[in-house]
Every structure is written in C-alpha cells, then in structure tokens.
Amino acid sequence: MLAVDYVNPMIGTIGHLLTSTSPTVSLPHGMMKLAPITTPGIADKYLADRIFGFPAGCCSIMPARNAGLPDPSAHSSLYDHDLEHAAPYAYQVLLEDEEILAEMTVSYQSAIYRFRYPVGPEAALVVGFPAGSRLTLLTEHAAVIAGTVAGVPHFTHLAFSQPVELDRMWESERQSGCVLRAAPAGGLLEVRAGISYIGEEQAARNLARELDGRTFEETKQAAREVWQQALGRIEASGGSEEQKTIFYTSLYRSLLNMSSITEDGRYYSAYDGCIHESEGRDFYVADNIWDTYRCLHPLQLLLDPERKQDMIQSYVRMYEQCGWLPQFPFAQGDLPVMTGNHTAALIYDVYNKGYRNFDAAKAFEAMKVNATEVTMLPWVHGPLTELDRAYQEQGFYPALRPGETEWVQEVHGFERRQSVAVTLEHAYDDWCVAQLALALGHADDYEAFMRRSRNYRNLYNETTGFMSPKSADGEWVEPFDPKYGGGLGGRDYFSECNAWIYSFHVQHDIEGLIELMGGAEQFEERLDALFAEQYDGSKYRFLGQFPDATGLIGQYCQGNEPAFHIPYLYNYTASPWKAQRRVREIMKLWYQATPTGICGDEDNGAMSAWYVFGAMGLYPICPGKASYEIGSPLFEKTEIAVSGGGIFTIRAEGVSDRNKYVQAAEVDGKPLTEPRISHEAIAAGSTLTLRMGDRPNKAWGTALPYAGRAENS
Template identity: 50%
Template sequence: LALHPLQVLLNPDRQDEKINSYIRMARQSGWMPTFPAINGDMHAMNGNHSAAMILDSWNKGIRGFDLEEAYRHLKKTILYETKLPWVKGDATVLDEFYDKNGYFPGLRKGETETVPQVHSFEKRQSVAVTLASCYDDWCMSQIAKILGKNEDYEFFIKRSLNYRNLFNTETGFYHPKDSEGKWIEPFDYRFDGGMGARDYYDENNGWTYIWQPYHAFDDLISMMGGKENFDRKLDQLFTEGLGRSKWQYYSTMPDATGNVGQFVMGNEPSMHIPYLYNLAGKPWKTQKRVRMLLNTWFRNDLMGIPGDEDGGGLSAFYVFSAMGFYPVTPGIPEYQTGSPLFNQIRIHLSNGRTFTIRAEKNSEFNKYVRSATLNGKPFEGTKLTHSEILDGGTLVFRMDSRPLVNAGD
C-alpha cells in the first residue's frame, strides 16, 4: 500500500499496464489476483488489496483500463473466493460465517482447527482478515459509486463498517471473538496468537493492528474517545516495552523488526502509523517520529532496511517520507505531510511539469515545520492533494528546531 501509490506518482503509464495485466489474469483464472507472482496468484497475506490499487489509480487520473470489467472481477473475487490467508479457492464455512456475522471467528487457545482449508502455518488471522476485508469493501463501495451502481455501493459501504464488531471499547484494541460472539479472554495483545500472532493477526501483534482499517480513522478516533485519547495511544505505542527479552520476543515475532516500543518499522502494516498524529492535531509528533525513523532504520550502512523489503514496500515508505508526504489511505487522492529529509526535491511528472519541495533551514535538528507555502500562498494543515502535485509548482517548508505544538489545533 506504499509501492503502488509511488508508482502511480512516478510511473503512471506502467501502472496502467500493470492493472491491465491484473485484468487479463482475472480473465484467465476466474479470480482477480491479490498477490501475483511468476507462477500465478499466491493469494498471500490477507485481503484483496487489488481493489485499493485500482481505486487509487483511477482517482489519481489513471484511466487506461476498463474499470467496469475490473469491478466485475473484483466483485466476484471478494464475494465468492475464500478470505483465508495463503489459500486459493471457493469460499469456506468461515467465509459464510463472515457474511452472516460481520467478522472472522477465532479459535480459543488450545482449540483444535476443524476447517480443513485453513493453512497449517498461516492460521485464520481472524482480526487481520476482518480489518483487511473492511478496507477492501470500502474500496469496492467507492468504485461502485463511480460506476453508478448504487445498490452495490450501499451493500459494500455497510460491510466496510464490520471492524466495529471487533473493537473492544474497554481495552481500545481490535480483539478476537469466537464463533459464539464472545471475546477470547484472557488475552495479551503483545504475545497471544502463536507464531507471528497468526491465530488472530499477521506477523505483527495487536498493537500494530489497532491502526486500521485505512479508510476509517475518523471513526477510530471516535471509538477511542476523541483525539486526546488517540494521541495518547499513539504515544504509548512508541514507548511500550517489548515485555520480554528481545530473544524471546523475536522467537515468536520474527517479522516484527525495527522496533520503537511496540511500533514495528520493518513490516508494512505499520508504515502509515507515524502520520496518524496529524489526524490527532499533533503534526509536530509526526515530524519528530518520521525523521527519527528515517535516520535510525534507513541508513547507508549495515543497518540497511529494517525488515523484509517485500517487493519495494519499505523503500516506497522511505521515498515518500524523505520527500515529506505519505499516502495514508490509498484510494483517496491525497497525502499527509511529514518532515522532508532533503533540502530540495524535484519530481519530474509524466505530464511534463515539475513539482518541487524545498525545506528551508533544514538540518538534523531543524526537523519541525514552522510554516509552509504552496506556490507562494500559505499552505495550511497537513493535507496535500494529488492534483496539487500534478499541477506542478513549489511547496516550501520552513523548518525549525522548535516544534509548533499547537499547529493542529
């Protein structure tokens, strides 16, 4: 969810070709691929974020493909292919349960798996699957809206709210439920779920999965009780200890690398999280966190990249963040601003224009934005639209060593 938006910005013609390849694969296989490889669709991880890639591309002006056909393949896949991670084929009893109850059920600790299609290592990932499916359904609702399919829009937008079924208001976490609708308790959000927490999450623990789905941050803030609580929870994410020695921690969470507290820089589900401080009205915290992460975990030495590159995901995070903005919700043609790493960056756009980002008085210590202008006019807030970039021009950040604490109020 970082690589595709970066390609949309830098190589839109190639993105058109890629989407047409996805559509061609869907014609041949009957399913819209979600994780295509040289040997076919791997159906890896969870969710079918092809919907997000297609929506994001369309809303950013990439139109060299048949959206109606893409939607038809996506709809069949999302409604009738199983949501089970790393499993290909028709929907299972777990998918039928999801359609009826609005969440993927988890097993209690020690309970034996009874659904034969569940991958023996990847497990059910019940919370992660639910959250990913909600985002996919939101993407589907937006494509349906573009195509004038009002009934489909209503159907998918309602399903996109299913994350509420797993939000535990007492703890402020997305919490697994069993097939009877009861919370699985007692529960440790740091370590429960087996290897990589895959019984309930995926490669990361419950702390990482608080900050989803990508389309519902305003609702998440509301469910947490407001921006102050949201801000405090973000602070706690970055300061909460591992809870075990790092050797014990990595023995069960080997993919959750690049840690800052419970935050995981080395795995894709975390990449948008530092930018969420903007939504809490604390952009100076986004600026602080992003600059620290770039300087700590992306260095030109043996440290290199802090986790599995996964085909360009972490590099895309670095490129976006070094430029000073990031696509928090692919599908919405806008970005959240951060703290640019370089004094000047030029993006040579496919339309022949150039978008320049300048950071005046930028340094290791001057990482905070005091003010900004876009094409000579005051740039207020933290939202940069894709169309503003495509129009070309210059975005100037005036940097300072002192945070503008009330900038988002």
C-alpha cells in the same frame, strides 16, 4: 554526482532477522534479473562465502579454469567484497579460487556475461538447468536450453564469442547441467543470453533485438542511462551523501517491482497457459500486493502513471484468464499468500487520482468476485468456506479460542486463521470496492460494501481498547493478551504483528477509529503509548514470537508493512509535529547505507518505497484517497517530474538534522494549514514550501484536524 551513481545494491544484504536483499542487476521493470548465486543455506547474501554461478533465465553459468572438474554441480569460488562492484546495471567480481574476473550487464530480456580467464590453453563453462530440461548445441557458437519451471515453459538462448564443445553432461539432486570446453582468445570469453517464456526462437529474437551490434561496454552504458533516466525523475538537493545513497538505492529497489514479460507484442500467461497478443499494452507480473499497495504502487504512480495503468490492465487480464484477481502475481502464476483483497486498493487509488486508461468496469467486476466469491483465508485460494459465510452474516471473521482444535480443513495449518487481520484488511478493501461502485453508478453495491467497510468496529473491544478476536458465537476470546496473543507471528488473530499494531489498521476511516478510541486526545495518547510500550520481559522473547516485527520502537515495528502508516496518524490529532519527529527518528535509526541498512523484509521494494516518501516529506496514508500526509523532508529541495512534463517541487527552507519541524507551509504561495496535500496539486506541478525549525510549531497543521474524512463514509 548523478542519481544512478548513488545507488548501492549491497544495502540490505544482511537481514535483521529474516530475509535479505540481493544485489540485483536489471532494468526498471525488466524481465531479466541477475544476481550472483551464492552459498545455499546462507540467507544473508552479503555473508555468503562462495559464488556458485550467475543466472541466465532458466539456467546458470559459472566459469572454470578447465573442464576436468570432479563434481561440476558443486563448482564454486571464494570471493571478496573488496574485489566486487555492484550497480543497478552491472556487476563485477573476482572469482578468487581460479583468478577469473566475472562481469555481467543487462537489457530487458537479455544479458551479457564476460569472463576473463588466466591465459592458458583451455577454459570451461559449467551450465546448470532444471532437471528434465533439454540442452541443444545449435552450433559451436550457440546453444538453447528449454525447460519448465513451476509449470511454466522457460527458454534461454546462449551465444558464445569463442567456439565451445560439449565435454560432458552431469546431474545432481538439485539440477542437471553440462560442462562446455572453450579456448578463449586472450583469456576472454563472452556469453550472451536471451530469455523467453514463449519459445526457443523467440529467445533468440529477444537477444538479437536487444544486443546485436552492441558491445559489452555499450550495453552497460545504455543500461546505466536507462537507470539514470528513471532515478532522475526525482532530483534531491541538499542532505548528506549518505541520505542520498539511501534515497536513490531505495528508489532503485522500488522500480524493480512488476516486470513486463511482453515479447515482440506477445506474452505467455501462466494464468491460462496460453500465448496472447499484447494489443499495444505490456503485460506485467511479479508483485507482492499485500506489501506494495501501501506506498510502492502510489510512488510508481507518481513517477509513471501511464505504466501504472498498464499494470492495472494486466491485473484485469489475469482476472479474465483465471477468474479472480491474483494476490501475488508472478510469471509462474499466482501465489495465494498473505491477507486481503488489496488489488482493490491499487485499482481504486489509481482511478480516484484521475487515471482511467484501463477497463474499470471489468476491474470492478473482478474486485467484486474477490470480495464475495473467493475465500478470505490467508494463503488459500478457493471457494467460500463456513468462516467466510460467518463473516458475511456476523461482520467479523471468527477466531478459535485458546486450545480449540481447528476443524475447517481449508485453513492453512501454519498460517492459521488470522481472524482479526482478515476482518480489518477486508474492511479497508471493501471500502475501496464501495468507492469504485459509487463512481461507476452501482448504488446497491456501494451500500453493501460500505456496510462491510465498517466491520472493523465489530472487533474493537472498548474494555481493553484493542482490536481483539471474537469466536463464532460473538463472544470475546479470553484470555487474550494484545501483546503476545495469537501464537507465532500472532497468526491465530493477526498477520505477523500484534494487536498494538493492528488496532491502528483502519486506513479508510481514521476519524471513525478516533471516535472508537474516545476522541482525538485519547487517540494521541494511544499513539504515544505504542512507541513507548516494552516487552513484558526480554526483547528476544518478543522477537522469537514475532520475527517479522523488527525495527522496533516500543511496540511499533518499522520492519513490517502494517505499521507503515501509523506515524502519520499524528496528523489527525492536535500534534502533527509528532509525526514529523517520529518519521525523522525512524529514518535515522532504521535506514543506513550498509548491508544491514534495511530493518525488515524488503518485499519487492515496499520497505524502500516507505523511505523514498519519508525523505521527500510525504506519505499516502490511505491508498484510495487522493492526498498525501506531510511529514518531515530530508532534502532542501526535491523535484519530481510528473506526467505531462511538469515538475512538482518541495522546498524545505532551513531544513537540517535539527530543523525537522514544520513551522509554516504554502502551496504556490497560498498558506497550507492542514498537514496534507492533494494529488491534484502534485500532478499539476505546484510548489510545496515548508519552513523548517528546530522546535515544533504546535499550532501548525491543527486547523482542520479531521480534513481528509473518508469519502462517503
């Protein structure tokens, strides 16, 4: 079976506590993304009882048996998952109320919808669009919709296979729209849509360029082939059918992140409100950098470094257009959410792995602006506040004491200061800035940012053994509970997790953290305790305060990204076998081929990318270091097509559910005694051989327990 045929987009469509995924139809990094519009207010897509339409750029379309609908805005249909089929490249469902079969398939900036009505004299199409939009019927076979979404112009060109005429316009509280009458031949009406951010004519050109001369089936087959080519860059052999389904579905999810919005060599940028020439390089948007820097971007880099460099140049362009590096760059502009300056990690990771086809000098300038001129406050974009100045002077972000009233007006009320998370995450980012400064010859900047990279030490409380909040006077905040301290989501001090997780959030200087915690033996004991520590009461009390901390094993939470690297920290102790054990346990417990099969918020593919790496037996514990930790692969052989035509191969001899422990390892026949492999070896197309057994070889991987020491730390 081909890789594309393993993908099940319904995995994760029921959230464990918060959001769910959608069965997205798109091409890898495509601009057009489709999924059925389901019952408002039902967050779990799989559990939604009705379909209200299908997106087509700035509008939605929904078939109806006739035009005489009492309330077009509420028109919907019951549907049954047993009468539905979802794939990355196509979607099909029976709209049961009126027995209409709906199908859709996709290209990069266009889509085809096919509706099969019961044979009759009349059929209708309900078109919805944002209030204030303009609908123009160009001919009886074409229409254009122009509107604005979140301040950004959107255009959709619709082409109909049969003549249509306007029945009436309608408005609701949520949107406006129209009802079109049609007389589909043999009950079949096909609608083609092209989308654009540039203009009406460009939307028509995008549609013509991609779909003229193509039938629905030809478009569907072409999209399937594109997905097979993308997913086939990793070929997994062995393992169970379920493991392959989870693996390739996870890979599909990880390739949706960041979409090219380049249209015939031009793109509209919401960062300055202008149309730009692309100059031969696509412009990418739609990234959750707080989540995706950890392992999704490193995964995409392995598979397509040329595209990844274009993505970084897109970030550079955003900086040139708006004056800072966005945190969550979307087509509608930046959403300044979450914590950190993690674009710095993305940029330096790519640079340090040897890929330089972007303006590194301008990228460094942008990284430095974010680090020194933009507030660190979560969910806020603006100039430095008194809290930022306190950080610069004292080396930590000050926290409020319990009951103390917030006086800094820039603090986002619900999100709070997140003072410990801000300090720790920026310390890592500053390390990334320092390393690029060194590479580019900026000695003074290197020294300054290296000092800041050690700020994590200022919040380690030796008495308690936890990263803990300090008030502006430099005193520890008391009382402080490392498990429950910080209010909802821990946001007074942390970002969605507690001190048990954030005490390990020092990716760039693991050895320094080990030293703080008393040495490798004590560090290992702390890791063991993390996976065993319970809730001091009911589990529902804990999850009520930390709804993002799902996928629990003790206090470890696979359902939130700050925990992702923690199992691999065992590779820096005398027991790398514990990393192998834990990673296998996490994959088995918290990833399944079911609607509940993703244990936390997917966040644009971040949760899925972790599984892809885990199943291959690798993990980039610190983006910015050109190496990957070795875990425990699921497959007998994994082949990755790397840049330049080479193949990196992972052979796991004797691997099985029981045989999860590495007994010995080789790279191209040479013994590997440390539990990590260099990016250079992977990019060169080498072969990593792991000999697996059912009991740990407690001597393997311990020869160089501090290998991978943070560069220039």
